[in-house]
Amino acid sequence: MIDDIRVGALIAGSSIKRGNKKTLVFIVFVLSLIFMNLVFLPSMIGGMTVLFTGFMRDYPYGDIVIEPTGDNTYINNADNVLKKVRAVEGVRAATKRLDVGASIEHKQNVVGATITGVIPTEEYDISQYPYIIKEGDFLGDLSRDEIIIGSIISGTSTTFGEIYDDLGETRTGSLVDVTYSNGVKRTYKVKGIMEGNFELVDLNAMVHYKEIEDVYGLDSGKATSVVVRIDEQGTEDEMKDKIREAGVNEKIFTWADKSETLIRQAMQSLGAIDTMSKFVGLIVGAALILIIIYINILNRKKEIGILKAVGITPRSIVLSYAFLSMFYVSIGIFAGLILYLSLMLYFQANPVVFYETMEIRPQIDVMLLIESIATMLTLSVIAGTLPAWSVSKESILKAIWGR
Amino acid sequence: MITVKDLKRYYGSGDMTVKALNGVSFEINKGEFVAIMGASGCGKTTLLRILALLDDATDGEYTIRGLKVSSLPEAERSYYRLTQVGYVFQDYALINEMTAAENVYILSMMEGKSKKESYKVALEALDKVGLKDKHDRIPDELSGGEKQRVAIARAIAKKPDIMFADEPCANLDTRNSEQVLEVFKDLNDNYGQTIVMVTHEPWHVKYVDRVITFQDGVLVSDEWVEEQ
Ligand SMILES: Nc1ncnc2c1ncn2[C@@H]1O[C@H](COP(=O)(O)OP(=O)(O)OP(=O)(O)O)[C@@H](O)[C@H]1O
Ligand SMILES: [Mg+2]
Numbered sequence: 001m002i003d004d005i006r007v008g009a010l011i012a013g014s015s016i017k018r019g020n021k022k023t024l025v026f027i028v029f030v031l032s033l034i035f036m037n038l039v040f041l042p043s044m045i046g047g048m049t050v051l052f053t054g055f056m057r058d059y060p061y062g063d064i065v066i067e068p069t070g071d072n073t074y075i076n077n078a079d080n081v082l083k084k085v086r087a088v089e090g091v092r093a094a095t096k097r098l099d100v101g102a103s104i105e106h107k108q109n110v111v112g113a114t115i116t117g118v119i120p121t122e123e124y125d126i127s128q129y130p131y132i133i134k135e136g137d138f139l140g141d142l143s144r145d146e147i148i149i150g151s152i153i154s155g156t157s158t159t160f161g162e163i164y165d166d167l168g169e170t171r172t173g174s175l176v177d178v179t180y181s182n183g184v185k186r187t188y189k190v191k192g193i194m195e196g197n198f199e200l201v202d203l204n205a206m207v208h209y210k211e212i213e214d215v216y217g218l219d220s221g222k223a224t225s226v227v228v229r230i231d232e233q234g235t236e237d238e239m240k241d242k243i244r245e246a247g248v249n250e251k252i253f254t255w256a257d258k259s260e261t262l263i264r265q266a267m268q269s270l271g272a273i274d275t276m277s278k279f280v281g282l283i284v285g286a287a288l289i290l291i292i293i294y295i296n297i298l299n300r301k302k303e304i305g306i307l308k309a310v311g312i313t314p315r316s317i318v319l320s321y322a323f324l325s326m327f328y329v330s331i332g333i334f335a336g337l338i339l340y341l342s343l344m345l346y347f348q349a350n351p352v353v354f355y356e357t358m359e360i361r362p363q364i365d366v367m368l369l370i371e372s373i374a375t376m377l378t379l380s381v382i383a384g385t386l387p388a389w390s391v392s393k394e395s396i397l398k399a400i401w402g403r
Numbered sequence: 404m405i406t407v408k409d410l411k412r413y414y415g416s417g418d419m420t421v422k423a424l425n426g427v428s429f430e431i432n433k434g435e436f437v438a439i440m441g442a443s444g445c446g447k448t449t450l451l452r453i454l455a456l457l458d459d460a461t462d463g464e465y466t467i468r469g470l471k472v473s474s475l476p477e478a479e480r481s482y483y484r485l486t487q488v489g490y491v492f493q494d495y496a497l498i499n500e501m502t503a504a505e506n507v508y509i510l511s512m513m514e515g516k517s518k519k520e521s522y523k524v525a526l527e528a529l530d531k532v533g534l535k536d537k538h539d540r541i542p543d544e545l546s547g548g549e550k551q552r553v554a555i556a557r558a559i560a561k562k563p564d565i566m567f568a569d570e571p572c573a574n575l576d577t578r579n580s581e582q583v584l585e586v587f588k589d590l591n592d593n594y595g596q597t598i599v600m601v602t603h604e605p606w607h608v609k610y611v612d613r614v615i616t617f618q619d620g621v622l623v624s625d626e627w628v629e630e631q
Contacts, residue, residue, distance in 0.1 A: 003515050010509055011498075018500040018541060306496040309457055310557065311485025312513055396457050400496070 007312060008319030015320070016327055024328075027292055031332025031376075034285035036340055038372040041274050043344065044352070046363030055198045056259040058128040062227035063236055064243065065258060067251045074098075075250050078223035084246045085228055090239055092231050093125035096223035098212040101181040104153060104205060106167040106174060111153050115178065115205045117212030126227050129194060129206065136172035136192030143208050147176065147188035150202035151195035157202055164203065178205075184215045226250075285376060289383035293325050297387050304391055305399025314392040318385055325384025329376050337369075404433045404597055405454065405565060410463035412449050423449040424460070425620035431565070436591040436598045438608060441617035447601040448569055450617075454599065455490045455567045456480045467564060485513055489558030489566035493573045495550040497542045503529060503553045504538040507560050514561065528560035529553070531594075532586045548579025555586055559596060566590075568600040572607070584610045 016024070057063060066085070068075045075081055078096040085094045098117035103110055120139040124130050129148075130138040135156070139148055151157035155166030170176065174190045188207065195202055213220065230239050236254035243252055297304070304317055344362055351359035391399070412424040423446040431437055439447050452458040453465065456472060465473040472483060484490075497506050504525045511521035529535045532552035542550050551571055558566050568587070572580035588610050590596040600611070608614055608628055616624040 003513055006518075007509060007513050010505065010512060011501075014498070014500045014502075014505055302496075303498050306492070306498065307509075308481070309455075309484065309490060309496070310510060311481055312509065313481060316513065397452065400492075 001315075004313055004316040004319055007316040008323055011307070011312075011316065011320035012323035012327065015324060024331075027328050028331045028335055030288060031285065031329055032334075032336035032339055034281055034288070035333050035336030035372065035376060036343075037281040038278055038285075038376070039336075039340055039369060040343065040362075041277055042368050043340075043362035043364060044360065045274055046365050046368075047347075047352075047360045050363055051360055053255065053259055055196070055200070056255045059196060059198065059201050061253070061255045061258045062126055063230045063233065063255055064228040064240055065253050065255070066226040066228065066243070066248060067253065068224070069250050074218070074222040074224060075226060077221050078226055079221040081223075081226050081248055081250060084248055085226065085243055088239070088242050088246050090231050090235065090242065092229045093122070094226060094228045095119055095122035095126045096209070096226050098209055098216075098218075098222065099224045100212055100216065102205075103179045104149070104167065105177040105179070106170050109165070109167045111165050111167060113150075113153055113203060113205050115147075115180075115207055115212070117209040118206055119209045126229055128196065129201075132194045132196045132201070133192040134195045136190065138192055139206065139208055141208075143191060144211055145186075145188055146191035146207070147178070148192045148194055148206040149176070149190055150204050151193050152199070152202040153205060154190070154193045156193060157195060180215050182216060186211075186215065282375065282379065286379045286383050289325055289329065289380050290387065292328070293321060293384045294387040296324070297321065297391050301391055301394075301399050304388075305394075305396050305401075308392070309396045309400060317392045318388045321384045321388035322381050325380040326377060329380035333373055333376060404468060405431045406464075406466045407454070408464040410450070410453065410465060411461045412446070412453060412458070413461045422620050424453075426463070427617075427620070427622050429615060429622060429625060431597065431599060433564075433597055434591070434595045435613055436587065436611045437600070437613045437615060438611040439599065439601045439615050439617065440603070440608075441623075443603075445617040446620045447617060451567050451569050451599065451601055454565075455488050456484050457490070485510060486561055487564045489561070489563040491551070491554050491558050491566065491568035491571045493570045495542070495547075495554045495574075497550055497553055497557075499542050502539045502541055503534060503545070503556070506542075506553055507557045510557065510561055524560050525556070528556040531559065531590065532556045533582075546579065547575050548582045551575060551579070551583050552586055555583070555590075559590060559594075565597045565599065568598065570601050570603065572602070572604065580604075580607075 066075065066081060075096075082094055082096060085091055096119065100115055100117070101112070102115045103112050118129070118139070120130070120143065121141055123138075133148070134151065139146060149167075149170065152164050153166055154170040155168050167176065170190055170193075172190055172192060175187055176190060177185060177187050179185050194206070212218070213222070228243070230236065236256065240252050240254055307317055308314060344364055347362045351361045353359055407430070408428050410424055410427045411422070414421040414423055427450065439450065441447055449458070453460050460473055463473070464471065467483075467487065472480070475483065501509065504522060507528055508521035508525035511524045512518065516524065526535055526538060529538050532555050534549060534552050534556065537545065537549065542553070545553065555571070572583055575583065584607060587598055587600065591598055600607075611628055613625070613627050615622060
């Protein structure tokens with residue numbers, strides 16, 4: 001077997017060294033494109049995912065979010081939960097929120113919105129809300145008759161303006177009437193307008209936590225969610241376990257758990273396209289390698305016969321073709337990687353921009369790269385070996401003299 | 404050294420059967436340089452391919468040094484081809500992407516020798532055919548005669564029991580043919596190499612010891628050549 005490998009390598013080596021260089025360049029070029037095709041689109045999708053997951057952390061869910069169990073609308077002892085959570089090592093900050101449904105009215109314009117009751121001072125450590133006030137100011141501890149509205153609702157969103165109903169040029173200082181889902185009406189002064197260029201944010205409004213408690217007549221300590229930020233990103237799952245161990249019996253999700261369904265839906269169509277293009281790419285790649293090797297083998301059928309006639313084992317011959325196609329593919333992958341990385345560099349510097357402000361930078365997924373490389377190498381061995389195998393089985397006389 | 408008994412090789416079947424060899428018997432002893440002659444289509448190539456284990460006889464017996472090689476399984480025949488039998492093709496049959504040396508030493512490597520040792524063996528063989536200084540040329544950079552000498556080097560590098568050559572000079576001009584035949588003669592005279600060569604050319608006879616003549620698949624004469 002070792003002799004077979006040595007001889008196979010010798011045959012492949014000489015055929016590479018003294019074979020047609022133009023063909024080699026062409027083969028490598030095409031293979032590098034196939035590789036690119038396998039990894040590029042997923043990288044872009046990865047970039048979009050990162051963008052979306054960033055939103056998930058920064059606004060609705062934090063790193064970890066705790067929600068009521070079962071059919072409960074509220075976490076009943078949110079303060080207790082908060083106390084337990086804050087005591088867990090690795091937790092950086094935590095706060096409670098109350099999400100409710102409401103309609104907002106301003107000069108005969110009515111829009112539906114989720115209004116989130118927040119504890120303003122705590123949000124600075126939890127979310128980006130306080131930092132995306134594009135007009136006016138964020139809520140303060142004493143803000144009881146004030147509201148923050150998203151830019152889409154206010155009608156000042158430059159990105160989503162056309163798509164949604166709005167209140168018609170509401171400004172800081174405007175008065176809006178809010179009717180809560182339980183029928184209670186309140187009038188608020190717009191304290192600020194927030195814009196995150198993210199529908200979940202810009203379609204929302206925000207008042208003081210106490211205000212919601214008051215409107216709904218809740219006992220203190222009720223919350224629809226407890227939002228947690230941790231010290232170290234990437235340890236969400238461990239932290240989730242730790243929080244549970246700390247005695248929190250509510251439902252605990254990481255941002256990834258939460259966004260999964262959302263992202264999955266958003267990405268599903270893209271993912272399907274990606275899978276399709278991957279599949280087609282692989283088939284085309286395999287077919288190409290197969291054809292290249294097959295033509296090569298047909299051209300060298302006589303040589304294969306000669307090699308066998310002088311006593312070279314069929315196994316060495318098949319191995320030589322496996323080596324040959326592995327070589328083609330390795331060089332192709334190498335060239336493809338260079339191409340890919342330069343494209344990545346380019347897009348890091350010049351991200352694709354969506355909605356004018358959402359910058360998508362493609363993500364390099366090492367696992368995906370390894371997977372693609374392994375797939376292509378495996379395919380190359382199969383595609384290179386199969387035709388060689390069938391020819392090497394032919395009788396010597398037929399291979400050399402054609403009969 | 405080799406014994407052939409009532410060897411038959413038929414092509415096709417029924418009415419279309421071609422009896423390329425129709426019962427051939429002879430013996431060749433160590434150190435002989437034998438020419439096989441006869442009109443075109445009389446079965447010379449057919450015989451040689453069977454002797455070199457490239458083809459199977461329809462019937463009959465073939466032994467090398469008493470071993471019945473005609474009934475060996477393919478893997479062993481392959482090993483025999485590699486180690487015991489040299490074959491020189493009419494059209495050289497070199498691997499075009501390999502240098503002269505590589506064409507020769509690939510066989511030693513197949514036998515399990517180290518690369519260095521294989522290279523040494525190859526250079527020795529190339530030296531015997533007078534091509535040591537052209538060992539790193541590829542076939543395209545060699546003349547027809549030189550290519551055929553590389554092919555001979557490949558056949559003799561393993562020091563085979565017996566070497567077969569099917570019209571080795573058919574594609575060569577007289578000068579190149581003479582060079583090749585001189586190499587054969589030298590191998591036969593100085594190294595005792597047993598050689599069986601198919602040829603058409605009457606003037607080749609002066610290089611050989613013995614001439615076997617065929618006609619329509621049967622042996623019609625077997626004569627020793629007088630030393631001149
Ligand atoms: N594969 C084959 N199928 C059918 N008939 C064949 C085959 N190979 C050879 N023959 C026939 O067998 C006979 C002997 O052929 P062979 O090639 O041995 O002749 P040869 O003596 O070598 O001729 P030449 O001097 O022209 O090379 C011829 O009639 C040939 O047509
Ligand atoms: Mg012939």
